[in-house]
Amino acid sequence: MSKNKKLKALLEQPNAFILPGAYDGMTARMVEEFGFPAVYATGAGISNSQLGWADVGLTTLTEIVDVVSRMTDVTTIPLIVDGDTGFGNAINVIRTVKSLERAGASAIQLEDQVSPKKCGHFNGKQIISKHEMVNKIKAAVDARVDENFSIIARTDALAINGIEDAIERANTYKEAGADVLFVEAPTSIQQLKTITAGIPDVPHIINMVEGGKTPLVSLKEAEELGFHIMLCANTILRSAIKGIRDSLTVLKRDQSQENIHELICTWKERQDLFKLHQITSWEEKYLQEAEGKEVQTK
16 A cells, blocks of 8 residues: 555544654654654754754755655655645645655645744744635645645634634635645634534644643544544654753763763664664675675686
């Protein structure tokens, strides 16, 4: 089964699932290693890790495609990509969808913020018209080659115009062809209930941001509230930041690695994660045999 069909099957199953965010090949591989059924290419995580800047729309399409291609190359599970605003208008969306689909993505998430956008849990967001976003979704649907490539429509209208406008927009985006809906940054359990009740018969994403605007719930609670995907976009990134800081603190303090072993993975764990055994087997198959033949011809 293709990755795109795997994602479609996940969206059609009755149970909710956790979607961890990754920001490079290493973290994508680790998400799969721990048994999660899909992985999310987080725009904020890519901006933070690759550019060293906050999530305020600084990344370009080519930068995202480059990271996505590395992530899909080392994983077998579907990859959902944070496509921000599509990097421009509906015409830009066409190129964005085609580029990400070629890079191996199984879905794109598009939002109705103006460009450049901001993190959904930042203040000061602005949104485009409903009509413009509808045309972006239609362009994305028409641009995809594989009908199993999923289109996720996100609205940031709740923080700006209120929940009624957010629900109206989301329903309109569903009618335009979106496969999954994502109402960003609800601020209460009641709002979460209102969202899923007000937009029926479609998978919903709940975005769990530690310290963000939305109350944190468990996977079971998210499912009971009517959500199908529990997105944990930057949990991995933030744990990595803390782990690096803890190791650097010990290294700076002790001027030695003697007390750092409990804070780092083992040598074997590292090489297993990055498939050194696979590379070794390729060397034995393709390099040693070739070297032996070269010696025989001399």
